[in-house]
Amino acid sequence: MSDREPNDGITRRDFVATGAAAGTLLATGVGFGEQSQWPAPDLVVAHGPDVAKNTAAVIEAHGGIGAFVRPGQIVNILPNAQGSHPGTSTDPVLVKTVVDLCKKAGAKEVRWLTWQSGKYFERSNIAQLVKGSGAKFIQVDSDDESQWNNFEVPSGVALENIRVFKIIDECDVFINMPIIKDHIGSRFTGSLKNYMGASHPTDNRLFHPTFEGEDLLRMEQCIADLNTVVRKPDLIIADAMTILTSKGPFGPGDIAKPNKVIAGVDRVALDSYGATLLGLEGSEVTMILNAHQLGLGEIDLRKVKIQEMEVG
Amino acid sequence: MAFHLRACSATFTILLLVAGCTNPESLCPPKNIGMWSAEGETEVYIGDDLFVYINGGAEIYHEYGFVQVAVQRYRRGDDNVSVEIYTMEGDAFGIYSFARSSRGHAVKLGDGATAAGYYMHFWSGPELAVITAENEFEDPGEAVSEIATAVAGCLQSGGVEPGLLDQLPIEGRVTGSEVYFSGRLAFMNVARPAAPLFAGFEEGAAAHYESGEHIVVLRWKDEAAAVQALQEARQLCVASGGSVVETEDGGIAEFESGSHRISASGSENQITLREQREES
Numbered sequence: 001m002s003d004r005e006p007n008d009g010i011t012r013r014d015f016v017a018t019g020a021a022a023g024t025l026l027a028t029g030v031g032f033g034e035q036s037q038w039p040a041p042d043l044v045v046a047h048g049p050d051v052a053k054n055t056a057a058v059i060e061a062h063g064g065i066g067a068f069v070r071p072g073q074i075v076n077i078l079p080n081a082q083g084s085h086p087g088t089s090t091d092p093v094l095v096k097t098v099v100d101l102c103k104k105a106g107a108k109e110v111r112w113l114t115w116q117s118g119k120y121f122e123r124s125n126i127a128q129l130v131k132g133s134g135a136k137f138i139q140v141d142s143d144d145e146s147q148w149n150n151f152e153v154p155s156g157v158a159l160e161n162i163r164v165f166k167i168i169d170e171c172d173v174f175i176n177m178p179i180i181k182d183h184i185g186s187r188f189t190g191s192l193k194n195y196m197g198a199s200h201p202t203d204n205r206l207f208h209p210t211f212e213g214e215d216l217l218r219m220e221q222c223i224a225d226l227n228t229v230v231r232k233p234d235l236i237i238a239d240a241m242t243i244l245t246s247k248g249p250f251g252p253g254d255i256a257k258p259n260k261v262i263a264g265v266d267r268v269a270l271d272s273y274g275a276t277l278l279g280l281e282g283s284e285v286t287m288i289l290n291a292h293q294l295g296l297g298e299i300d301l302r303k304v305k306i307q308e309m310e311v312g
Numbered sequence: 313m314a315f316h317l318r319a320c321s322a323t324f325t326i327l328l329l330v331a332g333c334t335n336p337e338s339l340c341p342p343k344n345i346g347m348w349s350a351e352g353e354t355e356v357y358i359g360d361d362l363f364v365y366i367n368g369g370a371e372i373y374h375e376y377g378f379v380q381v382a383v384q385r386y387r388r389g390d391d392n393v394s395v396e397i398y399t400m401e402g403d404a405f406g407i408y409s410f411a412r413s414s415r416g417h418a419v420k421l422g423d424g425a426t427a428a429g430y431y432m433h434f435w436s437g438p439e440l441a442v443i444t445a446e447n448e449f450e451d452p453g454e455a456v457s458e459i460a461t462a463v464a465g466c467l468q469s470g471g472v473e474p475g476l477l478d479q480l481p482i483e484g485r486v487t488g489s490e491v492y493f494s495g496r497l498a499f500m501n502v503a504r505p506a507a508p509l510f511a512g513f514e515e516g517a518a519a520h521y522e523s524g525e526h527i528v529v530l531r532w533k534d535e536a537a538a539v540q541a542l543q544e545a546r547q548l549c550v551a552s553g554g555s556v557v558e559t560e561d562g563g564i565a566e567f568e569s570g571s572h573r574i575s576a577s578g579s580e581n582q583i584t585l586r587e588q589r590e591e592s
Contacts, residue, residue, distance in 0.1 A: 217508070
């Protein structure tokens with residue numbers, strides 16, 4: 001059993017608010033670990049037709065990759081590799097852009113983490129996506145218990161325990177890289193739900209209500225609970241270029257092209273913004289609301305400092 | 313049945329019926345379709361192996377009685393199209409009605425088809441076929457149609473739509489909006505505000521109407537079960553902080569949830585829910 005303390009929610013918002021009060025908008029490029037003096041916006045949203053440029057722009061607005069990655073560090077990334085239907089997986093160009101920037105900053109290694117099977121990744125463009133990213137591909141064996149932490153979830157409402165692969169903590173920098181899209185179970189998936197890519201697949205199946213009398217909204221609570229114990233992201237870079245707006249997460253379904261890349265640290269704020277791209281408010285998505293109520297972030301976008309930019 | 317309803321305001325062994333035509337060693341899906349060539353072998357996922365193929369969202373297929381899926385990809389130069397043939401335990405209308413695009417248009421193919429730009433769903437007996445253009449290229453709809461037609465040629469049609477659909481009023485019904493379901497995950501997607509309140513039904517059908525109304529018909533095994541379900545719905549409503557008001561007309565219960573207003577009326581072993589989303 002891990003003795004790690006549960007995730008204590010957002011702390012960065014306090015000093016961001018301080019930064020906002022000081023009237024400072026753009027990041028100053030202080031290194032990771034000194035973020036308490038970093039007056040960056042909560043969320044940066046880049047809009048434009050080029051995913052690589054958008055990705056670079058949101059990182060730059062957060063102080064540049066050097067604000068997060070120092071030479072010799074190990075970076076773990078968690079993209080969403082759902083499948084080959086349009087709008088279901090994190091854009092491979094976005095992933096490659098982040099990997100390239102991390103390497104340029106001197107990262108010793110950038111590791112793509114997953115528990116999905118080799119067969120899953122051998123399929124069609126997913127394998128190409130991984131190979132083309134330049135990241136080291138780490139497949140965690142779901143049958144090898146030594147590779148998993150079994151966390152107690154002390155503040156969990158629905159979850160008492162959850163297994164999360166250990167390697168997510170074995171890094172200097174963790175970057176969550178979801179895609180914003182519809183989900184038939186939770187209406188929305190983004191950064192909060194992407195952590196199910198780090199929790200054990202067998203445990204994940206128990207999130208879903210399958211029996212009469214079970215709480216239909218159990219999955220939304222389980223995801224919020226999971227987020228209280230997993231490693232907090234040092235950065236979230238979310239793909240909202242081409243997204244599935246119905247029949248998610250697997251599709252095929254209706255497609256929208258917001259042509260946006262969103263970056264931030266606050267999972268709840270980022271998802272609350274992402275939900276608007278599906279015509280929802282954060283408070284309409286039970287998972288986001290639950291996470292907010294657990295102290296994991298800000299759901300009210302009026303309280304979130306958002307920097308939107310056009311990228312040519 | 314005589315429902316005494318009240319108004320409530322609340323804030324609140326896998327059966328391997330593998331059709332021969334979806335056997336990976338057979339000719340369906342076909343290996344070559346016009347200028348399209350099959351890429352790699354047909355992948356087949358049976359039972360819980362669906363979770364290997366679909367990481368997130370597989371539950372809905374199981375709820376509808378999933379048996380297996382055969383997946384084949386086709387390539388024409390740089391263009392990619394995938395074909396997924398899901399075999400269900402019974403007729404595949406239910407999963408077809410759930411999965412198809414609500415913005416698509418009907419196409420004559422199999423036992424029913426809906427095309428929506430880059431993708432198409434059609435069902436034939438126990439099988440649901442999903443044809444998807446996986447990358448952007450010129451006129452993906454034409455490519456999808458060509459491949460779907462070839463796939464339909466090797467599937468046996470003759471499925472029957474569930475009889476419960478006949479309980480949905482015809483007048484003003486938006487064609488193609490009908491959804492049939494028997495599980496709660498689908499119900500939650502079809503009628504999210506009402507879904508937490510009603511349990512134990514055997515099947516349900518829903519449709520949108522030109523008036524903006526959304527009608528759901530739920531059927532229980534017998535009248536007693538339906539009456540009990542309504543009582544439990546009322547209790548859940550109260551438990552969630554709502555108020556209960558007796559009605560005089562003996563047949564309507566109203567639930568308010570957010571911007572939704574839902575009325576319920578009972579008849580024999582059925583409850584009909586009418587939901588009108590209020591304009592904001």
